[in-house]
Amino acid sequence: MNSPRTIFLLLVALLVSCFGLAAHLQPQFEAWRGSRAAGDIFNVVLGDSRRIFANSFYVKADEYYHSGYYPTIFDDKAAFQTAHMAADTGAVNDKNHGDEHGFLGPPRDWIDAFGRHFFPDRHTHLDEGGADDDLSGSENVREILPWLKLSADLDPDNVQTYTVTAFWLRIRMHKVAEAEAVLHEGLRNCPDSYDILFELGRLYDESYHDTGRARNVWKLALDKWLKLDSDSQKDNRLIFEQITTHLAKLEEDAGNLSEALNWYQAAQKVSAAPAALQARIDDVQKKLRAFIPVTPQKLY
Amino acid sequence: MSAILKTQKLRVEFRSREMRQAVKVALAGLDLEVRAGEVFGFLGPNGAGKTTTMNVLLGFVPPTSGSASLFGIDVRQPIARQRIGYLPELTYYYKFLTAEELLRFYAKIFGLPRSEADKRIDQLLKLVELEHARKRPIKSYSKGMQQRVGLAQALINNPDLLILDEPTSGLDPLGRMKVREIIQRLKDEGKTVFFSSHELGEVETVCDRVAIIHQGELKAVGSVHDITGRHASLEKSFLEIIGFQTQPTP
Amino acid sequence: MKNIFAVAGIVIKELYRRKDFYVLFIVTILICLVMASVNIFNDAKIVRYLKEICLLLIWICSLVVAVTTTARQIPAERENRTLLPLLAKPLTRPQLLFGKFLGCWLACGLALLCFYVFFGALSAAREHQWPLLDYFQAATLHWFMLGIVVAMVLLGSLVFAAPSSNNTICFVVIGGILFVGRHLDQVALTMHEPLRTVVDSIYFAIPHLELFDVRDLVIHNWPLIPWLYFSLALLYALGYMAVFLAGACLVFRRKAVN
Numbered sequence: 151m152n153s154p155r156t157i158f159l160l161l162v163a164l165l166v167s168c169f170g171l172a173a174h175l176q177p178q179f180e181a182w183r184g185s186r187a188a189g190d191i192f193n194v195v196l197g198d199s200r201r202i203f204a205n206s207f208y209v210k211a212d213e214y215y216h217s218g219y220y221p222t223i224f225d226d227k228a229a230f231q232t233a234h235m236a237a238d239t240g241a242v243n244d245k246n247h248g249d250e251h252g253f254l255g256p257p258r259d260w261i262d263a264f265g266r267h268f269f270p271d272r273h274t275h276l277d278e279g280g281a282d283d284d285l286s287g288s289e290n291v292r293e294i295l296p297w298l299k300l301s302a303d304l305d306p307d308n309v310q311t312y313t314v315t316a317f318w319l320r321i322r323m324h325k326v327a328e329a330e331a332v333l334h335e336g337l338r339n340c341p342d343s344y345d346i347l348f349e350l351g352r353l354y355d356e357s358y359h360d361t362g363r364a365r366n367v368w369k370l371a372l373d374k375w376l377k378l379d380s381d382s383q384k385d386n387r388l389i390f391e392q393i394t395t396h397l398a399k400l401e402e403d404a405g406n407l408s409e410a411l412n413w414y415q416a417a418q419k420v421s422a423a424p425a426a427l428q429a430r431i432d433d434v435q436k437k438l439r440a441f442i443p444v445t446p447q448k449l450y
Numbered sequence: 451m452s453a454i455l456k457t458q459k460l461r462v463e464f465r466s467r468e469m470r471q472a473v474k475v476a477l478a479g480l481d482l483e484v485r486a487g488e489v490f491g492f493l494g495p496n497g498a499g500k501t502t503t504m505n506v507l508l509g510f511v512p513p514t515s516g517s518a519s520l521f522g523i524d525v526r527q528p529i530a531r532q533r534i535g536y537l538p539e540l541t542y543y544y545k546f547l548t549a550e551e552l553l554r555f556y557a558k559i560f561g562l563p564r565s566e567a568d569k570r571i572d573q574l575l576k577l578v579e580l581e582h583a584r585k586r587p588i589k590s591y592s593k594g595m596q597q598r599v600g601l602a603q604a605l606i607n608n609p610d611l612l613i614l615d616e617p618t619s620g621l622d623p624l625g626r627m628k629v630r631e632i633i634q635r636l637k638d639e640g641k642t643v644f645f646s647s648h649e650l651g652e653v654e655t656v657c658d659r660v661a662i663i664h665q666g667e668l669k670a671v672g673s674v675h676d677i678t679g680r681h682a683s684l685e686k687s688f689l690e691i692i693g694f695q696t697q698p699t700p
Numbered sequence: 701m702k703n704i705f706a707v708a709g710i711v712i713k714e715l716y717r718r719k720d721f722y723v724l725f726i727v728t729i730l731i732c733l734v735m736a737s738v739n740i741f742n743d744a745k746i747v748r749y750l751k752e753i754c755l756l757l758i759w760i761c762s763l764v765v766a767v768t769t770t771a772r773q774i775p776a777e778r779e780n781r782t783l784l785p786l787l788a789k790p791l792t793r794p795q796l797l798f799g800k801f802l803g804c805w806l807a808c809g810l811a812l813l814c815f816y817v818f819f820g821a822l823s824a825a826r827e828h829q830w831p832l833l834d835y836f837q838a839a840t841l842h843w844f845m846l847g848i849v850v851a852m853v854l855l856g857s858l859v860f861a862a863p864s865s866n867n868t869i870c871f872v873v874i875g876g877i878l879f880v881g882r883h884l885d886q887v888a889l890t891m892h893e894p895l896r897t898v899v900d901s902i903y904f905a906i907p908h909l910e911l912f913d914v915r916d917l918v919i920h921n922w923p924l925i926p927w928l929y930f931s932l933a934l935l936y937a938l939g940y941m942a943v944f945l946a947g948a949c950l951v952f953r954r955k956a957v958n
Contacts, residue, residue: 214748218916224883258885261908265882267929268841268911270922281922289745296740296749319741328741508788510957528790536788542780544710546717558706559789603785613788 192304204305211235211297217281219270226253234275235294236310239317241345243388277322291322302335312336313349326357344386347371348393361400368397387420398430407438454611454642455484455507460516462502462666476502478666479516484644484659486610489637491657491674492646495692499666500646501539504615508536520611532560535604539615542596545589549580549599552588553606560607567606574602577632594625601632612636614645618652630656650685660684664692703791704799711803712810715769721811724761728815731757732822747826748919754822755915758815759842765811766846767870770804770853771863774952783957794949801854801945808846812839831918837925838918844937845912849874851944852907858951877909907940 192200212233213220221227228248237244251273257263274280277291284290295315302311312332319329330353336346348371355364371393378386398413411434418427460480463473477499484490494500505511506518509525523530543552550571557567575581578598583591588599597620604612617633618626626649633643633656647653653660654674661671669691670677674684681687715721732754740746777783786796816839824830853870860866880887884903888896911933914925925933 214920217920217922222883224886261904262882262885264929264932265908265911267925268914268917268933270916270920281920292743292746293748295743296738296746299740323741323743325741325743332741508784510784510787528792531788532790534788536785538781538784538788540781541785543782543785544714544780546714547710551713555706555710556785556789558709559703559786559791561702600785 196304200304204301204308204311207297207301207304208233208308208311211294211301214294214297215276215291217270217274217276219273221253226255229253233314235291235318236314238275238277239314241313241317241349241389241392242310277318288322291318294318295323302332306339309336309340309343309345312340312343313345316349316353320353320357326353329353329357342374342377344371344374344389344393347374348389348396351393351396355396355400361404365397365400368393368400372397387422391417391421395427398434402434407434410434411438452486453483454486455482455490455520455644457482457503457506457518458516460503460506460518461514462499462506462511463514475666477506477513480663480666480668482661482668482671484611484642486642487637487640488658489633489643489656490645491653491660492644492663493650493653493660493688494646494663497665498663498692500663501615502666503663504536504613504646507613508534533607533610535607535609535612537600537604537612537614537617539619541600543588543599543603546587548585548587549575549591549602550584552599553602556603556606562607570606570608574605577605578602579628593620594622597621597625598628601629609641611642611644614643616647617645618647618649626652650683650688654678654684662688662691703795704802707791707796707799708803708806711769711773711800712807715765715807715811720768721765724764725811725814725818728754728757728761729818732818736822736826745826747823750826751819751823751919752915754819755918758812758819759913759915762808762812762815762842762846763849763871763874766804766808766849767853767867767874769807770800770850771857771866771870773800773804773854774857775863778957787957793952797854797945797948797952801850801941801948804850804854805843805847808850809843812843812846831921833924834918834921837930838914841912841914841930841933844934845909848907848909848937848940848944851941851948855944855948855951858948858955874909877906878913881906881908882910907937912937 196203209220212230212235215233215235221230226248229246229250230253231245232242234246234250236242237246254266254271257266270281272281274283276293277288279285279288280290295318298311298315301308302315305311312335316329316332316336319325319332330350333346333350333353336343337350340346347367351364351367351371354360354367372390375383375386375390375393383390394413394417398410398417401407401413402410411431414427414431414434418424418431421427457480460477460482461475462477463475465473480499480503482503492500492503502511506513507520507525509528509531512526518525520530521533547555553571553574554567557570562570575584578601580595580598580602583595588596591599597617601617604614614633618629621629630652633645636643637656657674659671659673660677662669662677677691678684678687681690732750735753736750774783777786787793816835820830820835849870852873853866856866856870857863860869881903884899884906888899888903891899916922917925
């Protein structure tokens with residue numbers, strides 16, 4: 151049994167069995183490729199846990215937005231449930247409440263009191279001066295971008311990452327082309343996203359002043375939104391309001407007042423502040439009445 | 451001649467953890483004296499207590515009772531070691547240092563001024579025939595070279611008393627001869643040498659006096675001639691003293 | 701003192717003749733340069749993520765150097781039997797310990813200097829500014845934190861059987877303190893007695909290494925730490941170093957050397 155010849159033959163038999171088993175299982179493996187077919191290194195290495203990393207990098211970006219002054223899991227996070235860098239874009243439902251300036255509370259003991267001199271202890275936003283209160287440095291918000299990029303790479307299905315990134319690229323960094331590229335990448339990964347389409351429309355309208363493209367994109371966003379079921383529509387009223395109000399403004403500026411009126415009225419149905427929209431509606435109606443064309447009289 | 455090294459009723463006990471605090475007596479009331487200028491051999495079978503005695507003299511192990519002194523100073527005082535040199539049985543030294551750096555390090559501990567240290571290092575490296583290898587790291591040395599480095603570091607402070615634990619262990623005959631020559635030279639300079647060895651032939655050649663220790667007790671002390679006595683060699687005498695019955699030759 | 705400096709000199713020689721530090725330094729440089737070469741929306745001024753990655757690597761590498769260098773000092777002396785000829789000289793055990801501590805601490809300081817110079821060069825390449833005082837505060841606090849770590853590991857090397865177990869335990873303890881040390885009092889509030897008292901006691905007894913981690917202040921360009929609090933932090937570190945060294949002296953006094 152222990153002779154070299156026997157051992158060698160056993161090894162050969164084992165090798166042949168392994169190859170045979172691998173060949174037998176190959177078709178099943180091919181059918182089961184699943185996320186491996188995507189070929190993305192994050193997918194292959196991390197699997198679904200990449201979403202956890204993506205989320206932590208998204209939070210990291212918000213931490214950078216606050217120059218490091220950020221609650222840990224032991225602190226009161228009521229004022230940081232929605233990332234401030236996202237809330238400040240005006241495009242997300244802000245669920246924050248509580249004291250964002252004092253989430254640490256009063257010092258609990260002398261160690262805590264002493265230790266507060268060694269980490270960030272003030273609530274600031276990068277685009278409003280940051281840690282050194284430098285109001286001229288609003289472009290410092292660039293520092294959140296690497297973490298947003300990484301978060302988007304790890305979780306390509308998270309729409310908010312693209313919209314937030316594009317917002318800051320466009321508004322503070324004045325990098326319109328880069329913002330457009332981010333939004334196009336978002337659309338490739340999330341083709342039905344009305345949020346991304348809305349942001350793209352804003353880019354065309356506010357940065358390129360291309361109202362035609364903006365209109366088309368916003369209308370496409372609206373179509374996507376209308377395909378949602380009623381429950382989803384109830385949960386996503388803010389975006390509907392934003393799309394319709396922007397369309398209304400665009401039409402109003404273009405002189406298409408009746409179109410504008412329709413859009414404002416549609417927005418008012420879901421708005422949380424209908425009174426403000428009513429003022430806009432009244433204004434447009436006034437303009438519409440003043441614009442009624444007079445039938446030209448025959449002079450001879 | 452005054453005693454440079456002296457022990458009085460030196461007793462060392464070790465408590466064994468495995469044997470539920472049973473006491474092992476390593477030294478049982480050892481009285482020993484080594485006079486200035488002599489070469490003193492400390493003999494005994496393995497486990498007799500030779501290394502324990504040296505450890506007490508060097509301050510590594512505190513005595514359970516009794517006393518030990520070097521130059522009249524209690525061995526527990528660090529100053530007692532200012533004038534001694536020690537060569538342990540097995541050493542490997544700092545492999546990343548060169549011989550020169552090692553000697554310079556030990557010279558600093560003895561507080562030798564830089565110029566004196568330089569001179570001393572040159573002399574010692576010549577004495578132990580390591581001049582050609584002074585800049586090489588010790589990790590590249592052979593066993594014999596490492597032993598010679600050990601001898602050099604034991605002599606760095608020009609000690610009045612040398613304590614050598616089996617100085618020829620692991621050396622080839624040429625190496626052993628060189629060590630014997632160094633011991634003889636030191637004796638001629640008036641130094642005192644206290645060393646343990648299993649090479650009884652060597653002991654017979656270089657020692658003025660010897661002591662034989664067995665199971666922690668001093669069995670015999672005196673000149674080589676007195677210890678050898680009626681026996682043909684020190685070895686036969688040694689075996690009789692420790693109680694080993696030799697087989698009669700057919 | 702000369703004995704202490706002599707022993708310290710040997711430790712520093714050992715650090716720069718071993719490959720550990722060079723490997724860690726080169727790995728840090730390579731990772732940082734790769735990260736710096738990433739194009740992020742065509743903006744060459746983005747620098748904070750780079751500072752964070754670089755400082756994180758510096759912290760990890762410095763802790764590895766400090767813990768592994770210190771953990772092997774006394775056990776290696778014992779294993780190689782270099783302890784015997786050393787203690788046979790007029791060198792006391794406390795002097796040997798202080799020499800080892802000082803050597804490891806200075807060696808860590810030299811390593812830190814190299815790392816922080818690289819960090820300064822890397823951030824200056826993008827930021828075009830040299831907030832030297834901020835870096836000085838950060839590096840000094842970091843160095844003193846490593847002093848506490850070195851003293852703690854030195855004590856551990858006398859208590860634990862093997863360098864590997866000492867390494868593991870110390871890394872776990874240091875990691876625990878850095879991550880949750882600041883919040884232990886909050887954790888204690890959620891517990892019932894007697895566990896609450898135990899956790900509270902641990903909170904007050906441990907050296908709060910996280911106090912010395914001012915990376916966020918450096919990364920986000922916060923103003924300088926007031927010099928009074930900076931000095932108090934250094935004194936706090938010296939206090940813990942003294943406590944651990946005293947413990948090490950007490951343990952080493954009774955330890956057999958062979």
